[in-house]
Amino acid sequence: MAAFKRILLKLSGESLMGEKQYGIDEKRLSEYASQIAEIAALGVQVGIVIGGGNIFRGLTGTSKGFDRVQGDQMGMLATVINSLALNSALQAAGVKSRVLTAIRMEPIGEFYSKQKAISSLEQGEVVILSAGTGNPFFTTDTGSSLRAIEIEADVMLKGTRVDGIYTADPEKDKTATKFDEITYDEIYNRNLKVMDLTATTMCKENNMPIYVFDMDTVGNLKKVITGEKIGTLVRN
Numbered sequence: 001m002a003a004f005k006r007i008l009l010k011l012s013g014e015s016l017m018g019e020k021q022y023g024i025d026e027k028r029l030s031e032y033a034s035q036i037a038e039i040a041a042l043g044v045q046v047g048i049v050i051g052g053g054n055i056f057r058g059l060t061g062t063s064k065g066f067d068r069v070q071g072d073q074m075g076m077l078a079t080v081i082n083s084l085a086l087n088s089a090l091q092a093a094g095v096k097s098r099v100l101t102a103i104r105m106e107p108i109g110e111f112y113s114k115q116k117a118i119s120s121l122e123q124g125e126v127v128i129l130s131a132g133t134g135n136p137f138f139t140t141d142t143g144s145s146l147r148a149i150e151i152e153a154d155v156m157l158k159g160t161r162v163d164g165i166y167t168a169d170p171e172k173d174k175t176a177t178k179f180d181e182i183t184y185d186e187i188y189n190r191n192l193k194v195m196d197l198t199a200t201t202m203c204k205e206n207n208m209p210i211y212v213f214d215m216d217t218v219g220n221l222k223k224v225i226t227g228e229k230i231g232t233l234v235r236n
């Protein structure tokens, strides 16, 4: 039995690199697709936002002399590249799926609207919501908060390479300990950097719970969906 009826899954672009230094690792991509196929088969409605950090980030561009707005536009296009790769891997795994884009670019994908996203979800399609929010100065974490709220998801699942939220960045501080649950306010008060503050605030103000878990271990997505407590729940 699934614990959620409709979810918004955020996937990290950077995790898509797998063992590589840049771009898309086919093994990681097909692992993601098979994990998503597994939960789609349970009847869960799945919306997905995928990052672009494996290809380009606007802020990194600025440090190399790029204009920030154009750098962010490059970053948003990078999320479209990842979305197409995931869409193709999902279809290869037998999952019905489609890409919507926050910036008009037919025929690559239809232009996003809440109504289109929900009608696809209700027809049992996995919907990949690409190009972030369509605006510079945002991140895909904010894009996924926004879309989770818009499509009225039960939860925003942040699939990442750490297994939850810790008292400090666990990749830098080995003494950090993990929370099973935490409030949005504690994230601010402790200055925890697992998600950007704009994204956290949107979820707080709209009562959208966030669940942070390790997506890079195959089988974990199904565990989360069936109610196993393997990550960290954020709520008011």
Ligand SMILES: Nc1ncnc2c1ncn2[C@@H]1O[C@H](COP(=O)(O)OP(=O)(O)O)[C@@H](O)[C@H]1O
Pocket (backbone or CB within 6 Å): 012, 013, 014, 015, 051, 053, 159, 160, 161, 162, 164, 165, 166, 167, 168, 169, 170, 171, 192, 193, 194, 195
């Ligand atoms: N308090 C914290 N708890 C958990 N992870 C944290 C914390 N502070 C920083 N992080 C880092 O946040 C990252 C997870 O965010 P994610 O959006 O998946 O990464 P990215 O956007 O860099 O691809 C992890 O790499 C982790 O090291």
Ligand SMILES: O=c1ccn([C@@H]2O[C@H](COP(=O)(O)OP(=O)(O)O)[C@@H](O)[C@H]2O)c(=O)[nH]1
Pocket (backbone or CB within 6 Å): 011, 012, 013, 014, 015, 050, 051, 052, 053, 054, 056, 057, 058, 059, 071, 072, 073, 074, 075, 076, 078, 079, 131, 132, 133, 134, 135, 136, 137, 138, 139, 140, 141, 142, 143
């Ligand atoms: O609404 C958005 C979402 C993303 N981006 C750009 O796209 C890049 C890739 O997204 P992100 O860094 O969130 O990817 P991830 O960290 O998940 O791989 C960002 O750095 C931004 O430059 C943007 O400008 N607006």
